[in-house]
Amino acid sequence: MIKYLIHKPVSVLMSFLAILLLAVFSIRQIAITLLPDIDIPTISIIATYPDHSAAEIEQSVMAPLRQNIQQVGSIDRLESKASDEQGRLTVHFPYGKDIDLAEKLRWSG
Structure with missing residues (x-):
């Protein structure tokens, strides 16, 4: 075999x-x-409340919003952050979850 390869360099090349x-x-x-x-099943909600502190936004906006969102079901993780004049709520669903269907079930009921 090696003899063939040595004698036929053009064929090898x-x-x-x-x-x-x-x-x-x-x-x-x-x-x-x-x-x-892949689609990441996440919904973000931003609520603005001008001229209010983070504590007021947390108490009057984010807490009721969190309670309503928790009724959706099949939520993997729920994150909430309040700052001055703004609050942000992020809902993470398990992969493969149809978040459009979850949203329709929540808001129609």
């Missing part, structure tokens, strides 16, 4: 180039992404 060309073509055809194309 052509085989190597053919394999290299096939590898380059194959790599260009493979779709590689760093981030997969």
Whole structure:
């Protein structure tokens, strides 16, 4: 086998180039992404309340909003943050959850 490779360098070079060309073509055809194309089931709610402190927003806006959102069901995590004149509520659902359906069930009932 080695004797054949030594005596036929053109054949070896052509085989190597053919394999290299096939590898380059194959790599260009493979779709590689760093981030997969999946929907993250998250809803963010921002409430503005001008001229009020973070404590007032937490007490009068965010607490009732959190209680209503918790009735949706199948919530993975609920994050709430209040600052001066603004509050933010982020609802995380489990992957695969249809958040459009969860939203319709909550607001229609």
